[in-house]
Amino acid sequence: MVRAARTALLLLLAAVLAAGAAFAEEPEPITIDNVRNYIVGIDEPVTLSDGTSRPMINFDNAATTPALRPVMDEVDAKLRMYGSIGRGFSLKSDYSTELYQETRDKVLSFVGVNPKDETYIMFYVNNTTDGLNKLATALINSSEDIVLTTRMEHHANDLPWRERCKVVGSKVIYAEVDGQGRVIYEDLERQLKENPVRYVSVTAASNVTGYMPDVHRIAKLAHQYGAKIIVDGAQIVAHRAFSMLGETPEENIDFFVFSAHKMYSPYGGGAVVGLNEVLQEHQPTFYGGGTVHLVQDYAVSYKTGSEAYEAGSPNYPGVVGLGKAIDILRQIGFDSIAEHEQKLNRRLIDGLLAIENVTVYGDTVNLDDRVGVVTFNTSDANSYELATRIADRGGIATRRGAFCAHPYVWRLMGYSDAEMEEYEACDDYNTPGMIRVSFGIYNTEEEVDTLLEILKEQIEEIKEHNKELDEKELWDDIMYPGY
Numbered sequence: 001m002v003r004a005a006r007t008a009l010l011l012l013l014a015a016v017l018a019a020g021a022a023f024a025e026e027p028e029p030i031t032i033d034n035v036r037n038y039i040v041g042i043d044e045p046v047t048l049s050d051g052t053s054r055p056m057i058n059f060d061n062a063a064t065t066p067a068l069r070p071v072m073d074e075v076d077a078k079l080r081m082y083g084s085i086g087r088g089f090s091l092k093s094d095y096s097t098e099l100y101q102e103t104r105d106k107v108l109s110f111v112g113v114n115p116k117d118e119t120y121i122m123f124y125v126n127n128t129t130d131g132l133n134k135l136a137t138a139l140i141n142s143s144e145d146i147v148l149t150t151r152m153e154h155h156a157n158d159l160p161w162r163e164r165c166k167v168v169g170s171k172v173i174y175a176e177v178d179g180q181g182r183v184i185y186e187d188l189e190r191q192l193k194e195n196p197v198r199y200v201s202v203t204a205a206s207n208v209t210g211y212m213p214d215v216h217r218i219a220k221l222a223h224q225y226g227a228k229i230i231v232d233g234a235q236i237v238a239h240r241a242f243s244m245l246g247e248t249p250e251e252n253i254d255f256f257v258f259s260a261h262k263m264y265s266p267y268g269g270g271a272v273v274g275l276n277e278v279l280q281e282h283q284p285t286f287y288g289g290g291t292v293h294l295v296q297d298y299a300v301s302y303k304t305g306s307e308a309y310e311a312g313s314p315n316y317p318g319v320v321g322l323g324k325a326i327d328i329l330r331q332i333g334f335d336s337i338a339e340h341e342q343k344l345n346r347r348l349i350d351g352l353l354a355i356e357n358v359t360v361y362g363d364t365v366n367l368d369d370r371v372g373v374v375t376f377n378t379s380d381a382n383s384y385e386l387a388t389r390i391a392d393r394g395g396i397a398t399r400r401g402a403f404c405a406h407p408y409v410w411r412l413m414g415y416s417d418a419e420m421e422e423y424e425a426c427d428d429y430n431t432p433g434m435i436r437v438s439f440g441i442y443n444t445e446e447e448v449d450t451l452l453e454i455l456k457e458q459i460e461e462i463k464e465h466n467k468e469l470d471e472k473e474l475w476d477d478i479m480y481p482g483y
Helices: 002-023 069-081 091-110 128-139 159-168 185-194 215-224 305-309 316-332 334-353 383-394 406-413 445-479
Strands: 045-047 053-055 120-125 146-150 172-175 197-203 228-232 255-259 270-275 292-295 300-302 358-360 373-378 399-401 434-438
Touching (some): 091 120, 120 128, 128 159, 128 270, 172 185, 270 316, 383 445
Parallel strands (some): 146 172, 146 197
Antiparallel strands (some): 399 434
């Protein structure tokens, strides 16, 4: 009787919140054409080096994306009913717990899985790096747990495997990339043939070149040789629709990891979706409240499944934001997002290739397998100085360096391991690096044109400055020989 009354009140409060949210909803559907109206901070001015101010152009979306206003509003609204999740006895606790669990189904559906199909389960994480670390500590337990990954990976999909394999006496092996940066599938299959690989871990999209390896093709290869596949989805979720399911069961993805802050919900949070039967058999090296059935003086009975991977108090705002971001991206439509990105990629690459002495990395002709990421350099300017000038004088955010993907960047730039040993930090002025432009759904072709204009101006200024330095050094050599 009491429980029924509590449930009725909970449903009433939920209805009131839903009605309020509906009343405050955006007056028009969010589309790729009007999404700029819903980006938080898009008109916030920044102060340039000359003292003037202007709204910043953000081309650093591969690192993190700004918040969508409906996501921010949803988090603010849902915090009014925030209570402890899973173990509280209050209407707010019940409400928060229900939302927390419902979002699990939304995440599963987002990656093409039927929430009622118990083949897959999901658990929440802080971000992709956290998720991959948890998988590494859970799955890698013996010297036989060999991991195969590729040379295009972000450090988040490399270092957790390296370090965990060291602990258990296993190893990580790598498939190579070609001169344009694409994964060499033949080399990947060779490694599978020659080594008893237990897990293959690969990115769904590179944060350096934007390349999207055919992960379902790789899944089929992995399964053919008795391995499971793990996909780092950090760079795909805001750009393309992704399904865990392939055209055949052999092409299905076994584990998928992604972050909310890459998809316009910077409140922390992310998710791992994985095979139920495998996750039930393992536990990561993270312990604490919420992971146990019973703790006695000298014995512990641990839970299995999702709860075993979610020690401590959940990140409720992160879960709320993640769920709303999924709704908005679906509303905009991934076909529209892909078409928009292709236009931006093409416009930027063509503009860069028209500038003398500029190198654009990767395939500049066939862009079909690239999300909105373009990296480049010029022999006329140091990349650190150029990126700094673009930001300080042009108000444009890019990224410069090796983007937490050092082996991949060095390969594309033509540097060997031995050559890179003298450099300790990828953000040092003298360390070789690239400039990266990464697009969001709100970026425009006009912004690309502005970047190209400022880029050309700054390259010319740097060339002129370097010429003056060269002339001064030559004059000093003539006037003061030996000094």
